[in-house]
Amino acid sequence: MRIGLVCPYSFDAPGGVQFHIRDLAEKFLELGHEVSVLAPADEDTPVPDYLVSVGGALPVRYNGSVARLSFGPVVAAKTRSWLAAGNFDVVHIHEPLAPSVGLIALMQSEAPVVATFHSAQLRSRAMQLGYPLARPGLERISARIAVSEDARRTIVEHMGGDAVVIPNGVYTQVFATAEPAERWRGTPQAPTIAFLGRLDEPRKGLAVLAAAAPAILDAHPGARFLIAGKGDMSEARQLLADRADALEELGPITDAEKASMLAATDLYVAPQLGGESFGIVLVEAMSAGASVVASDLPAFRRVLDDGGSGFLFTTGDPDSLASTIIGALADPAEMERRRAYARTAVRRFDWDRVAARILDVYAMVTEHQTAEPRSLLGRLFGRGEGR
Structure with a gap:
């Protein structure tokens, strides 16, 4: 044809x-x-x-x-x-x-x-x-x-x-077989939390993640936030003030780097505020084996099967995001249960x-x-x- x-x-x-x-x-x-x-x-x-x-x-x-x-x-x-x-x-x-x-x-x-x-x-x-x-x-x-x-x-x-x-x-197998990048791999004491998107587009929600970061760092002082994408993240750094060194700015990354990052990170966070019809990166993250935390937008709820394959928080609420991430990291067994569900659920995409x-x-x-x-x-x- x-x-x-x-x-x-x-x-x-x-x-x-x-x-x-x-x-x-x-x-x-x-x-x-x-x-x-x-x-x-x-x-x-x-x-x-x-x-x-x-x-x-x-x-x-x-x-x-x-x-x-x-x-x-x-x-x-x-x-x-x-x-x-x-x-x-x-x-x-x-x-x-x-x-x-x-x-x-x-x-x-x-x-x-x-x-x-x-x-x-x-x-x-x-x-x-x-x-x-x-x-x-x-x-x-x-x-x-x-x-x-x-x-x-x-x-x-x-x-x-x-x-x-x-x-x-999504080419789910590309992400499922990606080699985790050691430089982005987290540990129980120093988990890695990833964000990918246009940094200076407000609806992508980086400011929500930055506002939630202090509470997350109080619970997990060694946590690192991997921030990938184009744009200026000075506003996010200002929100963290003297703890801004927890933000690791990666800039634009290639498809191969994205797959390696998602395979290595503990949590992928999608804090978008609206205007999302699907959520490709959620599927990519689930395919790579990352746990997903996403705002409870209708499109994200559907991709995550109402939380069956990931964690949902109240859209635009930094306190809700922080408590959701802290709760997820505190329960590795539940994280693994939802990851296992996600590995099967992503096949439809x-x-x-x-x-x-x-x-x-x-x-x-x-x-x-x-x-x-x-x-x-x-x-x-x-x-x-x-x-």
Whole structure:
């Protein structure tokens, strides 16, 4: 099958959506399909051979964060060329409402379109504003996928209709077989507690972890907090004052380093405040054998089976986070019981299963392909009249 995947967000600063698309493309290639990814990326950004860039991107506030998006006539022309050259059996667009290349591809594509929605914000101003503009194009979507029940509810709330829930995928065996990095391995006297995310994005919750750290250090004076990701963590250091040396700033880390860190750490903490539709890193941490402590967001509750495979604390509450971590470290047997449950539970997120379900959706839409009317908005976004 010839598959075209479209990413609205730039590969210059990759996040969960970009990683999802990258891994999906590589799984399809492994299975023998022809795959091409269309996405924004600057000229000097290293990208895989299967990715076609529409050029650089601009930072735009979108859905509670800052996203790097690409749009305009040059992007429309490059998208048209990519679609023509690919002659795809199916075009799979991620976050089609984002004002970027995905929306342009939706307007131009002659092939059946599958759309995946990642966002989970029941009161998304971006979706409220974008839906009326994009509605004629959205009628061209043959099948909708939501990465979680929370993302599905967002679709229902803002667009009507429904979507099949297919979770994000993870190469679980990569994390399960990762060699623990000795420099990040903890001990009963000096446990390691890891955080991974954009340090200067408030909703990722680093400030909550930093505020909880003093109480954790009172109970475990030798504890180390491994902080990985891009951004400035000066605010977190200020919250710890003279105990800031317990924070070990790792900066951006590679996928291999992430797997080694998660395999070595005692606890992985996800203190996010909201805007999460899934929680890939929770699955990665569970696969690697780390115990997980996460805020009780609905998406995280579902990934952790309501606490069956990890520990939950009250979102945004440093006292709750501190007591949860202290309680977990005080009960190694319970930590191991939940880790054992998690090792089995994560199998449902493995790419072998996830990719197979997505291919089933592709088969359905290609078997029921119908002609679609050309829309005015399609022409405005660069769709040619002779196509």
